[in-house]
Amino acid sequence: MFSRRTSWDISATPLAEAVARRTAEGRPLLDLTEANPTRVGLGFSPAALREALADPRAARYEPNPLGLAAAREAIARYYAERGHAVVPERVVVTASTSEAYAFLFKLLADPGDEALVPEPSYPLFAYLAGLESVRTVGYPLRYDGEWHLDRHGLESALSARTRAIVTVSPNNPSGSFLKADELALLSQVCGERGLVLIADEVFSDFALDPAPGRVETVCGTPGVLAFALSGISKIGALPQLKVGWMVASGPEALVEPAMRRLEVIADTYLSASTPSQLALVALLARRAEVQEPLRERLRRNLETLRAARGPGASWQPLKVEGGWSAVLRVPRTRSEQEWALALLEEDGVLVHPGFFFDFPGEAYLVVSLIVPPEEFAEGVARLGRRLEG
Ligand SMILES: Cc1ncc(COP(=O)(O)O)c(C=O)c1O
Numbered sequence: 001m002f003s004r005r006t007s008w009d010i011s012a013t014p015l016a017e018a019v020a021r022r023t024a025e026g027r028p029l030l031d032l033t034e035a036n037p038t039r040v041g042l043g044f045s046p047a048a049l050r051e052a053l054a055d056p057r058a059a060r061y062e063p064n065p066l067g068l069a070a071a072r073e074a075i076a077r078y079y080a081e082r083g084h085a086v087v088p089e090r091v092v093v094t095a096s097t098s099e100a101y102a103f104l105f106k107l108l109a110d111p112g113d114e115a116l117v118p119e120p121s122y123p124l125f126a127y128l129a130g131l132e133s134v135r136t137v138g139y140p141l142r143y144d145g146e147w148h149l150d151r152h153g154l155e156s157a158l159s160a161r162t163r164a165i166v167t168v169s170p171n172n173p174s175g176s177f178l179k180a181d182e183l184a185l186l187s188q189v190c191g192e193r194g195l196v197l198i199a200d201e202v203f204s205d206f207a208l209d210p211a212p213g214r215v216e217t218v219c220g221t222p223g224v225l226a227f228a229l230s231g232i233s234k235i236g237a238l239p240q241l242k243v244g245w246m247v248a249s250g251p252e253a254l255v256e257p258a259m260r261r262l263e264v265i266a267d268t269y270l271s272a273s274t275p276s277q278l279a280l281v282a283l284l285a286r287r288a289e290v291q292e293p294l295r296e297r298l299r300r301n302l303e304t305l306r307a308a309r310g311p312g313a314s315w316q317p318l319k320v321e322g323g324w325s326a327v328l329r330v331p332r333t334r335s336e337q338e339w340a341l342a343l344l345e346e347d348g349v350l351v352h353p354g355f356f357f358d359f360p361g362e363a364y365l366v367v368s369l370i371v372p373p374e375e376f377a378e379g380v381a382r383l384g385r386r387l388e389g
Contacts, residue, residue: 105132
């Protein structure tokens with residue numbers, strides 16, 4: 001009765017079961033995986049939100065499939081303020097970054113086609129692609145003091161069915177920015193094979209450790225059809241507003257037909273709401289109000305994490321060039337799942353095991369850097385004791 005593409009294994013993992021048991025028993029939990037900015041005391045005040053959502057133009061329904069002119073102009077302004085030329089005509093407003101992926105997979109791929117995605121990366125890709133009957137194929141990122149795209153790994157992942165290469169910059173969870181030489185490689189491969197570059201830049205306003213050569217956006221990369229994806233979820237700590245976007249750039253002979261097709265795809269749903277798009281205009285202009293405290297929290301938690309590592313400890317926080325998460329390399333004396341279960345059951349601390357993000361090897365744990373600092377410090381202290389004990 002049901003489609004093959006929805007035949008997921010949705011049974012709970014042992015870690016999810018252990019969390020459910022603990023919660024049902026009313027036992028406390030220090031959740032170092034919390035990545036929802038609205039649950040950790042960050043984001044716009046209710047008054048700022050009310051004001052932004054009170055635009056009287058929201059009473060009228062005059063949809064534009066590609067997004068309201070005011071919203072597309074505000075998005076172009078956001079890029080201009082960061083030094084990148086974007087014209088509103090090349091912006092497509094969506095109801096989330098996730099929806100932008102869905103539109104792009106519809107635009108670029110037929111059932112059974114493939115999109116390359118980085119490993120480790122964001123676990124939603126398999127679902128976003130799978131729901132469009134597209135297969136994700138991983139290409140590895142390697143760590144040697146910083147994360148790098150592995151040229152050989154990338155080339156091995158290509159096939160006759162590859163349609164697009166996805167890059168996430170900075171990546172979730174590795175925190176690594178795409179570098180200029182890596183962008184040059186991706187553009188070359190895309191150019192030679194007629195592939196499209198999709199760059200998820202939702203965390204690009206949150207740079208942390210220095211990252212020489214980092215790419216802030218792929219908008220304007222010459223010679224390749226590229227889509228830069230972002231949204232107010234992270235830029236404004238507002239996942240509940242449900243507004244994302246993509247910016248198309250590249251050779252006009254490719255961008256123009258892509259925009260015409262995207263307009264039809266977007267017209268089929270008209271999903272980005274008028275009140276949200278109008279609010280976006282005001283909230284994007286006020287983003288510094290939420291981004292500054294957010295950056296302050298990310299830096300503080302990162303320092304706490306680094307300070308928690310005792311001298312000669314066998315675990316290590318990896319470099320974090322940007323984003324909202326940190327990766328710890330931990331001893332392989334236990335599997336990632338065993339570490340995560342021990343931390344939960346014996347220390348009351350919840351972390352993500354690396355396999356959740358498809359790390360190419362073991363053993364890694366991932367923590368969110370937006371957790372309230374006192375909770376983060378206590379969780380990390382317990383984590384350090386467990387890993388060193
Ligand atoms: C890399 C990445 N892209 C996209 C998103 C989701 O963005 P949206 O809420 O706009 O769908 C997330 C959310 O965690 C993310 O980590």
